[in-house]
Amino acid sequence: MDNVNVANTLQPMTFPLHGARLIEASAGTGKTFTIASLYLRLLLGHGSDASRHAQELTVEQILVVTFTEAATAELRDRIRARIHDARLAFSRGVSKDPVIAPLLAEIPDHKAAAAILLNAERQMDEAAIYTIHGFCQRMLTQNAFESGSRFNNEFITDEAPLKQLVVADYWRRNFYHLPHGLASEVRQLWASPAALLKDIGNSLTGAPVRLSVPPLSASLEQLHADNMTRIDAMKALWREHAGDLEAVIAGSGVNKRSYTKKSLPAWLAEVSQWAALPTEDYTLPDKLERFHQQVLIEKTPKGEPPVHAVFEAVADLLDNPANLRDPLIAHAIEACRVLLAQAKARKGWLSFDDLLTQLSAAIDHDQDGLLTSRIRSQYPVAMIDEFQDTDPLQYSIFSQIYQEQPECGLFMIGDPKQAIYAFRGADIFTYIQARRQVTDHYTLDTNWRSTADMVASVNTIFQTPDSPFIYDQDITFLPVNHSPKAADRSWHLEQQRQPALTFWLQEAEAGKPLPKGSYQDAMATATAAQIQHILTASQQGAAYFADGDEHHAIEAGNIAVLVRTGSEGKLIKHALAEQGIASVYLSNRDSVFSSAEAADVQRLLQAVLTPEDERALRAALASSCLP
Structure with a gap:
């Protein structure tokens, strides 16, 4: 090190x-x-x-x-x-x-x-003492001249509605005029502006994103035509050499268990059938990947691998696919960022991300160092x-x-x-x-x-492991010491001091591991049973926290169960309920409007809105909102 x-x-x-x-x-x-x-x-x-x-x-x-x-x-x-x-x-x-x-x-x-x-x-x-966004907002406001910021910007916490308008505007400008065939291709990628927004929304604000694919340099129609021409060229090359490919592969050192006498002709026929059809969309046959040059090389453990210009062309098409999605996403991100910035500038709005990007841009353009000098003077x-x-x-x-x-x-x-x-x-x-x-x-x-x-x-x-983290040269594990009184603290169950860390291993049945669902059910049941055991023992004075000579009974609120997913959380909650133990799922992301209580409130409000509706009135009276 x-x-x-x-x-x-x-x-x-x-x-x-x-x-x-x-x-x-x-x-x-x-x-x-x-x-x-x-x-x-x-x-x-x-x-x-x-x-x-x-x-x-x-x-x-x-x-x-x-x-x-x-x-x-x-x-x-x-x-x-x-x-x-x-x-x-x-x-x-x-x-x-x-x-x-x-x-x-x-x-x-x-x-x-x-x-x-x-x-x-x-x-x-x-x-x-500020949040990062609070600090940036103050710097932009207090140093408006140096940062080029407005004095009267309105701060917004939710720019989702504006993003929706911007993406819908982009959709109208770029897709409404397309011919039917090309419009259908776009609709297969995104059924609506909302679907497009889901893919690009996180890239519309904040630091400029680095795009791995260049955005559209010509019209969408031209890109589509070029893609169709490229697929046509691949089909033509395949048709020209289709009769040679089976012999090339069969005569090479490729693994004959992977490319059997039965499967190889069937795969060739599938691709040949695709190559004989006129190109109208971006669909590629599933078996085309079998003829990727690198795949063939990897499937050749001994001897010479099959090599052919067709296999190289297949590799190029699959590695650099002819598609609309990647260039379109790059173009949409680039264009919608501009549209969003223009819309917020017209309204004098700033979002959380804008606070960071504007202060960063102001510092980048501060060639004389006036802004950074003022900030250092204010906060040494x-x-x-x-x-x-x-x-x-x-x-x-x-x-x-x-x-x-x-x-x-x-x-x-x-x-x-x-x-x-x-x-x-x-x-x-x-x-x-x-x-x-x-x-x-x-x-x-x-x-x-x-x-x-x-x-x-x-x-x-x-x-214990030689490499506890992926980036060991930069993120090292440094062991820590315990505090002077930490040795006096522990927890006890049935008069026995308990270890700080215990691993549970679900035993396999008949030498086979349990299926995932059965395993999760078994662990949830075991966890709930152990919690029930601890709480029962605590009520009897047999489970407690020890801090020197002081003992404190273990309560349900002292126990936390960490889960990886919401479904695991529901399993634990259900298992605890069967043991008569109430619990709260602290990471619950379900909408409040999908709860039974929300439905009851809706029935009550509907009855108030339409008192002449006897069915609505009866539904409200039967709800849990009214005693």
């Missing part, structure tokens, strides 16, 4: 408060506590000549960025609480807190420090929480502002093992890029949340 990738254990009291630094914080290692501790040091100007920031900062100068409103509120509350505790400690001159106590010892003027913290506590409502230090969920555009913004600025601070805090937001653009390769670019790496090495047994179990699982 390169020295560049070695992470130093982070010490909150000596951590340098300047430069670009990456902090890897596994779950439960005190990430928020560390952020609040560094925040305190920045407020008080704490540190040695090598570690302190150039000046004391106010709460309005320390930028803290995270990714949800809930996380923002939690961070604000936690930092406010730390400031309050530190202020009381400086007022009283005593503290046992591992961070505040050293501050008391190293800052001689307690009265001045208490005054700084009191002022910070009063100003916490103005603290620069930035702490990016949950950095593993950053996308390329977000990282580009902060790296251009703070990289190569050693007097400022850019602290990126996250855990690549918890990168779970790929569906909304988060990119683990962005984290890897940052890890390679930033040479100062730190880690939090103590888990303060879990028991000693759980920490040891997780360490063992990930230390």
Whole structure:
């Protein structure tokens, strides 16, 4: 492993408060506590000549960025609480807190420090703790001249209706005038504008997408004609050499079990039948792939593989298919992005993604560095929480502002093992890029949340394999220590201390594994039975959490079951219900309008709307809404 990738254990009291630094914080290692501790040091100007920031900062100068409103509120509350505790400690001159106590010892003027913290506590409502989109919105508004942004943009949270209008407009402009045959081909790809929007919707905003296929360079009619000509040429070549192909394959070293005397003529006949028909659509015979040159080579374990110009032509057609879909999607994305941007510009609207793209574009075009200089002046230090969920555009913004600025601070805090937001653009390769670019790496090495047994179990699982992660050079597993009191915490069942981690293996019946459905049913039943056993034992005082000499009964709310899919969740919920145990599926994505309660409310409203309708009235009276 390169020295560049070695992470130093982070010490909150000596951590340098300047430069670009990456902090890897596994779950439960005190990430928020560390952020609040560094925040305190920045407020008080704490540190040695090598570690302190150039000046004391106010709460309005320390930028803290995270990714949800809930996380923002939690961070604000936690930092406010730390400031309050530190202020009381400086007022009283005593503290046992591992961070505040050293501050008391190293800052001689307690009265001045208490005054700084009191002022910070009063100003916490103005603290620069934002979501990424909140930060971008403020920068665009406050620096309208430098960013070229409007002063009076209207912020919209849902641009789905506008996307629908834009794609419908694109559909009318490009498809309504097509001849019947070509229009039918398009309708086979997308039955409606809504279907097209489903394929391209996520690419219409945000950073410009990189298209693997060039968009249409000519008319759709011309592309269709060129495709038909290409398929015709393939058919003509096949017809010309069809009589030679069986002998070429039979006389080669190709596996004769794959290309048998019975199947080979049938496959050739199927393709020949297709080649004899006039080309009217993009349909290709299923067996054409059997004559792909690379497939034939792979099916030749010994001897010479069959080689022919027809096989090369088949390979070219299958590897680079003649189709409308790929160029059309590229064209639709490119055109609809422009139409969407124009529509929002006319209305003065900005979406979440627009905030990022506009600030990034403004920074890219800021040749004199005026905008980035103003942002650094306003926020000399930035702490990016949950950095593993950053996308390329977000990282580009902060790296251009703070990289190569050693007097400022850019602290990126996250855990690549918890990168779970790929569906909304988060990119683990962005984290890897940052890890390679930033040479100062730190880690939090103590888990303060879990028991000693759980920490040891997780360490063992990930230390045992040679390659626990795919990108081991960039995402390494660093074992963590348990907290001093973690060894005293455990859970017990029937007077026996239970292991932190247990694997269940469903035994095979008659030497054969269970089918998937039967396996899932069996595991759901076993899980519910075990939960019932634990809760029953808890009621009898035989199942409890132990924390030193204290015992706490295990309750249903202490138990969570993780599932991969909604169907698995329903199986567990049903199995628990059969045991008389109520449960809540926290990832339920079913529409509220499909529930029985919604149907009852609809019946009630229908009866109110049409009181003369006796059937509607009776249905409402029979619903669960009325006692």
